Amino acid sequence: IMVLLVLIFHLLFSCSHSLQYFYTAVTRGINFPELTAVGMIDGEKFLYYDGNTRQAIPKVDWIKNNVKPDYWTSQTQIIRGSEDRYKASLVTAMQRFNQSGGYYHPFQWMYGCELDGETGATDGYSQFGYDGADFLYLELRSTSYVAPVQQALITKQEWDVAEAERRKHYLTKECIYWLKKYVYYGKSILDRKVPPQVSLLQRDPSSPVVCHATGFYPDNVKISWQKDGQELHEDVDVGETLPNHDGTFQKRAELKVTPDVWKKNQFTCVVEHKSGDPIHMILTEEKIRTNSAGIIVGLVVAALVLIAVVVGVVMVVKR
Structure with missing residues (x-):
């Protein structure tokens, strides 16, 4: 049985796979949801949420057919629970850049993990952007945040210990766990090879x-x-x-x-x-x-x- 399990694992993860999440908070008044969240496996969207419907929904059949309804309930609760935090982060960024309303200002968070099926190597990243430019990102090896702009230094100082450790644990453990599970669910789609x-x-x-x-x-x-x-x-x-x-x-x-x-x-x-x-x-x-x-x-x-x-x-x- 163990040999069979090893063979299955090798077949499923013989190439690289990635799990990514994108959160975007925007200013009000532009006819667009104040918060959107998207989950992607190998570049394919499998989860979507926005502040208008306030529901996490499946975007592909392979995830819809393999998880129970309470999965979507929990995902909805997780994103809803962080919605106010992202909106507050947008307001904070605007204040630090001495900006007021009346203009489109996006605050974005991208995080995820990758698995190399041939070597077993893993990697992860978590980074924030504001107005289309880098704002803050996690340096995984040193477990510390890097602030490319002065306005992000306060957040770096607040997050450099507990938050950095917590985020690293998620990216290197939990994220990889879910990545493997999702790839197993969607193996017939995700492992296909279509020529250009x-x-x-x-x-x-x-x-x-x-x-x-x-x-x-x-x-x-x-x-x-x-x-x-x-x-x-x-x-x-x-x-x-x-x-x-x-x-x-x-x-x-x-x-x-x-x-x-x-x-x-x-x-x-x-x-x-x-x-x-x-x-x-x-x-x-x-x-x-x-x-x-x-x-x-x-x-x-x-x-x-x-x-x-x-x-x-x-x-x-x-x-």
Whole structure:
């Protein structure tokens, strides 16, 4: 039995997994919930809460079918219990920055943990942002908070002992426990591997060429441009990985060279994803789709809005 359990564990956690939570408190009067909370597994949203409905709800079937109703009751109570604290933190931040109402001010908290299935290594993070910039974050190894701005020094001093220890314990123990449980619940979905669909796009003949990969899962992908077989680092702009509406992801890499240059050399877009062998797309005029660039730009904008508004992590970058 023990051998079987070890084998099951290895199969489930043979790749990396992550559990993340995003809380966003915003000022009143902008026609948006004062608090939103989102839970994500491997970049896929499984829990959502906002201050209008005041209910934690499932967003995917695999979590809905594997937990009892009292799970959602407890999650709702946990978030409700902290709602006033987040609103108060927003007010406190505004006071420390000498700001008043009348303008959109987001206060954000992102925390979570990661598990490397191959090595068993774990990691965790907890960080706060205000007005789209870093405000305070936990240094896990030293078990202490770091204040990138002077306005956060008071909070750092208050949290540097008991709160830092409590948060570290959660990130390294409880968070990993729940991460493993959620991955077990959603193993058929979370462990799937969907290859990317790759296209070369151009808005007009004088615009940069975009190598666009979409529809892939999981979200880890590398897109690069090569010139005559050598990887390019200049004249290339690689975008962020963005979510699609169906739970898959998209990413793009822009080649910033003129048509006169790429027509005289061999430029190749290389897309590497764990679903299969690398995809090599050689740049030729025949392969460029000029009539789809507007659609892709719209998808990117929509995904950015989804991240910025629904997930609530405006420019709070994971370290």
